[in-house]
Amino acid sequence: MKLLKAVGFLLLIGLFYMIATAVVAFVMGIVGAISGGYTDVDSLDAFLSNNLALMVIGINLVTLLFIFILFSFRKEKSLVKYLNFSKLDISQILYLLVIGIALNVFINVALMLIPRFFNITRYLEEHDGVIENLTSGNVWITLFLVIVIAPIFEEILCRGVILKDFMKSTPVWVAVIIQSLVFGFIHGNIVQGSYAFVIGLVLAVIYLKMKSIWAPIFLHFVFNFVSLFIGYFIDENMTSFLGIIYVMVSFVILAWFMKVVLSKEYPTQEYITQEVNEEDPTYSLDQ
Numbered sequence: 001m002k003l004l005k006a007v008g009f010l011l012l013i014g015l016f017y018m019i020a021t022a023v024v025a026f027v028m029g030i031v032g033a034i035s036g037g038y039t040d041v042d043s044l045d046a047f048l049s050n051n052l053a054l055m056v057i058g059i060n061l062v063t064l065l066f067i068f069i070l071f072s073f074r075k076e077k078s079l080v081k082y083l084n085f086s087k088l089d090i091s092q093i094l095y096l097l098v099i100g101i102a103l104n105v106f107i108n109v110a111l112m113l114i115p116r117f118f119n120i121t122r123y124l125e126e127h128d129g130v131i132e133n134l135t136s137g138n139v140w141i142t143l144f145l146v147i148v149i150a151p152i153f154e155e156i157l158c159r160g161v162i163l164k165d166f167m168k169s170t171p172v173w174v175a176v177i178i179q180s181l182v183f184g185f186i187h188g189n190i191v192q193g194s195y196a197f198v199i200g201l202v203l204a205v206i207y208l209k210m211k212s213i214w215a216p217i218f219l220h221f222v223f224n225f226v227s228l229f230i231g232y233f234i235d236e237n238m239t240s241f242l243g244i245i246y247v248m249v250s251f252v253i254l255a256w257f258m259k260v261v262l263s264k265e266y267p268t269q270e271y272i273t274q275e276v277n278e279e280d281p282t283y284s285l286d287q
Helices: 002-035 041-050 052-071 079-083 090-117 121-135 139-167 172-185 190-210 214-232 240-263 274-279
Strands: none
Touching: 002 041, 002 052, 002 139, 041 052, 052 079, 052 121, 052 139, 079 139, 090 121, 090 190, 090 214, 090 240, 121 139, 121 190, 139 172, 139 190, 139 214, 172 190, 190 214, 190 240
């Protein structure tokens, strides 16, 4: 029964996201037609593509509002309490800062190297096209989406609601995989979806360990922020040998700091397993 509720709630959010996409696109199309004189299909399509970041912000905010409203009808009532927005201390922030940078370097350099050994040109072009559309509009709107809206919306949805809901009816590792699959899927292309799945695993572990939704939100923010500037520090034409060194060093740093975080005991607070433990005292994050 709990599994069906988790799946149903996920599908309901997905359905509303699609509706929000259509509504926001329609509203922006009207705005474009009135203010810019875009009346034919091609010009409207170009207008929406050039303002894709603004459209995604609108879709995310509307969907987030919908989730908050839905929670008022659930027995938990408060989404804020459900996710736990407890403060992070300075050591947690520093750990997350290093993990975010190392994870970003690891993934971005790996993406530079993989095409040299495997023919994934078509998928990379699709990935680059999505990124180009998102960044082709107003730079400030793009920054607001990438480092503020996206981390908050995606962490509340994936690490917060989906992870916790599925933890009530499945083993933790299954819930972690499910939310990572959703996280990868919502990025819309194979390349970005693949590394988003890996990032989602890391973010979920961080949330489970640090017990505050601020932890994955901040880590997500660091990752996205570094992505904006990593091209200035890492040459995409570097030799394969140097690239492998980058990958190995960043992976070692990432693994070391993840080990440090996992070895620490953070204060137990009212968070993700609250209701599960109330119904099943034997439930554990280790299962």
